[in-house]
Amino acid sequence: MTEAQTMTALPALSLxxxxxxxxxxxxxxxxxxxxxxxxxxxxxxxxxxxxxxAMPGATASISYLKYFFPGNLVLTVLFTxxxxxxxxxxxxxxxxxxxxxxxxxxxxGLVLGKVSGGALIALIQGIFFLSxxxxxxxxxxxxxxxxxxxxxxxxxxxxxxxxxxxAWRLDSIQGFHSIMNLFLMPMWLLSGxxxxxxxxxxxxxxxxxxxxxxxxxxxxxxxxxxxxxxxSVLGYSSALGVELLFVAVLLLIAIRVVSDRKKG
Amino acid sequence: xxxxxxKVKDLVYSxxxxxxxxxRNISLEVNEASIFGILGPNGGGKSTTFKILSTxxxxxxxxxxxxxxxxxxxxxxxxxxxxxxxxxxALDKKLTVEENIYHQGHLYGIRGAALIQKTEALxxxxxxxxxxxxxxxxxxxxxxxxLEITKSLIHNPKILILDEPTTGLDPLxxxxxxxxxxxxxxxxxxxxxxxxxxxxxxEDCDEIALIDKGQxxxxxxxxxxxxxxxxxxxxxxxxxxxxxxxxxxxxFNLSSRILGKDVRFRPAEMTSFLGFLLRDCSLxxxxxxxxxxxxxxxxxxxxxxxxxxxxxxxxxGEGV
Numbered sequence: 215m216t217e218a219q220t221m222t223a224l225p226a227l228s229l230x231x232x233x234x235x236x237x238x239x240x241x242x243x244x245x246x247x248x249x250x251x252x253x254x255x256x257x258x259x260x261x262x263x264x265x266x267x268a269m270p271g272a273t274a275s276i277s278y279l280k281y282f283f284p285g286n287l288v289l290t291v292l293f294t295x296x297x298x299x300x301x302x303x304x305x306x307x308x309x310x311x312x313x314x315x316x317x318x319x320x321x322x323g324l325v326l327g328k329v330s331g332g333a334l335i336a337l338i339q340g341i342f343f344l345s346x347x348x349x350x351x352x353x354x355x356x357x358x359x360x361x362x363x364x365x366x367x368x369x370x371x372x373x374x375x376x377x378x379x380x381a382w383r384l385d386s387i388q389g390f391h392s393i394m395n396l397f398l399m400p401m402w403l404l405s406g407x408x409x410x411x412x413x414x415x416x417x418x419x420x421x422x423x424x425x426x427x428x429x430x431x432x433x434x435x436x437x438x439x440x441x442x443x444x445x446s447v448l449g450y451s452s453a454l455g456v457e458l459l460f461v462a463v464l465l466l467i468a469i470r471v472v473s474d475r476k477k478g
Numbered sequence: 479x480x481x482x483x484x485k486v487k488d489l490v491y492s493x494x495x496x497x498x499x500x501x502r503n504i505s506l507e508v509n510e511a512s513i514f515g516i517l518g519p520n521g522g523g524k525s526t527t528f529k530i531l532s533t534x535x536x537x538x539x540x541x542x543x544x545x546x547x548x549x550x551x552x553x554x555x556x557x558x559x560x561x562x563x564x565x566x567x568a569l570d571k572k573l574t575v576e577e578n579i580y581h582q583g584h585l586y587g588i589r590g591a592a593l594i595q596k597t598e599a600l601x602x603x604x605x606x607x608x609x610x611x612x613x614x615x616x617x618x619x620x621x622x623x624x625l626e627i628t629k630s631l632i633h634n635p636k637i638l639i640l641d642e643p644t645t646g647l648d649p650l651x652x653x654x655x656x657x658x659x660x661x662x663x664x665x666x667x668x669x670x671x672x673x674x675x676x677x678x679x680x681e682d683c684d685e686i687a688l689i690d691k692g693q694x695x696x697x698x699x700x701x702x703x704x705x706x707x708x709x710x711x712x713x714x715x716x717x718x719x720x721x722x723x724x725x726x727x728x729x730f731n732l733s734s735r736i737l738g739k740d741v742r743f744r745p746a747e748m749t750s751f752l753g754f755l756l757r758d759c760s761l762x763x764x765x766x767x768x769x770x771x772x773x774x775x776x777x778x779x780x781x782x783x784x785x786x787x788x789x790x791x792x793x794x795g796e797g798v
Binding site for chain 1: 532533534554555557558560562564566567568569570571572573577580581582584585586587589629
């Protein structure tokens with residue numbers, strides 16, 4: 215390994231590991247992150263069951279708990295990915311970040327470390343929620359399970375990087391919450407998780423196609439072999455490919471944002 | 479004399495939206511294996527200088543070379559020479575003492591057996607080995623500061639820079655930090671640059687740069703600078719400092735400085751001055767003291783104003 219690679223890979227691994235260690239040492243975070251998606255799924259799934267037959271994509275053979283499962287999975291990943299970036303603001307406010315900035319760490323190492331750590335936490339949460347898939351009536355082969363996990367991982371990476379770009383520029387957690395809440399629900403609602411893209415008016419369709427979550431959701435939904443496939447915009451590989459393209463573009467933006475700040 | 483390990487030339491920095499520049503033509507030279515102090519009141523430009531030296535800020539004008547390497551052109555290389563200790567602790571509270579050091583090692587490309595051995599050696603030397611599995615949030619202020627210094631030494635830096643390292647520590651912990659800095663300078667030959675607003679700490683430095691309003695006021699060995707000022711200083715505490723000052727000045731044709739309730743003189747002839755004070759002014763003062771000029775006297779002499787403004791003095795109490 216060259217010195218430049220060491221100064222990217224080693225700090226990145228260390229920063230990512232630190233995110234995970236911090237996560238499992240804060241019991242409240244574990245309880246909240248594992249409990250919230252289950253409660254949301256159970257409440258919304260059961261509560262909306264009565265209204266379900268009138269919804270798009272509804273069929274007589276599917277329960278709303280099952281219908282809502284992929285949407286709830288991306289919602290979980292969305293929230294966790296975005297909000298793990300609170301650690302960026304905490305690190306800055308607590309002084310930890312300045313110690314990283316004066317070390318000879320490459321910008322790529324810093325971004326990859328923070329982002330992959332956050333994405334791993336979102337992935338763990340996603341996998342935990344996915345373990346409930348049989349309860350929703352899904353029976354997954356090993357291959358489709360692998361496909362779902364891969365799609366969740368790429369979606370988490372994409373969303374964490376997006377959150378990182380905002381968090382890096384903000385110095386208050388409240389400000390970050392407000393800004394992200396402005397994006398989060400529209401992103402979820404316009405991802406195909408709530409209503410299918412092809413039925414939306416043209417201006418919403420445009421937003422749906424520009425929304426990174428759309429492709430992550432599509433890939434997850436196809437891999438899960440969910441019944442309401444009509445809301446998927448692309449097939450599995452294409453959706454995953456577009457999502458990876460989003461990851462690459464967002465990573466480049468993140469590196470740019472970090473280097474701006476580094477220059478002071 | 480060999481080339482200075484740290485050289486700052488004509489450094490200028492202005493924060494956007496600020497009327498006055500934070501730094502105006504700061505120039506410094508720090509010799510190898512010395513303790514160099516940047517002493518100045520709050521808002522004088524210490525922290526901005528520190529941020530530039532630590533590569534967090536880019537200078538707008540001027541040049542900074544550390545071990546001969548330009549900070550702006552090759553920041554990564556400079557970072558590998560530098561150990562940086564910030565005023566606000568850069569520790570992760572949720573990690574243990576040992577984990578914090580391991581993480582720091584990884585940031586500097588150190589890993590495996592080399593990292594484990596170095597961590598153990600450093601923690602033992604700083605008396606933190608027994609605390610290695612303790613979460614950082616459970617350490618005392620002094621221990622955190624020691625850990626911070628330990629952490630910054632993991633990559634064998636050539637120069638250690640510390641921003642107000644004893645802020646918030648009790649006197650015993652302060653002494654401990656300074657003893658350790660002296661140990662590093664003597665045994666490890668590490669060059670140390672420290673910013674401080676504490677006059678007594680500046681006395682522990684081999685050289686100081688006194689800065690005020692973004693400018694270097696004077697530079698040199700602290701006792702030499704004080705001796706160069708010469709004579710003795712009489713500081714009189716009085717409920718009516720203006721009247722007392724006028725009375726004494728008329729008698730001796732001296733100039734005085736009134737700083738709050740204090741009047742300070744540097745009389746040429748001490749015996750007659752004290753005689754007059756005791757005999758003719760005994761009802762007009764509460765107390766007085768005689769001593770060699772302090773760094774504060776030097777500061778007042780060079781800048782024409784007090785090191786501490788009134789508000790700060792009141793906050794900190796007397797004798798600072």
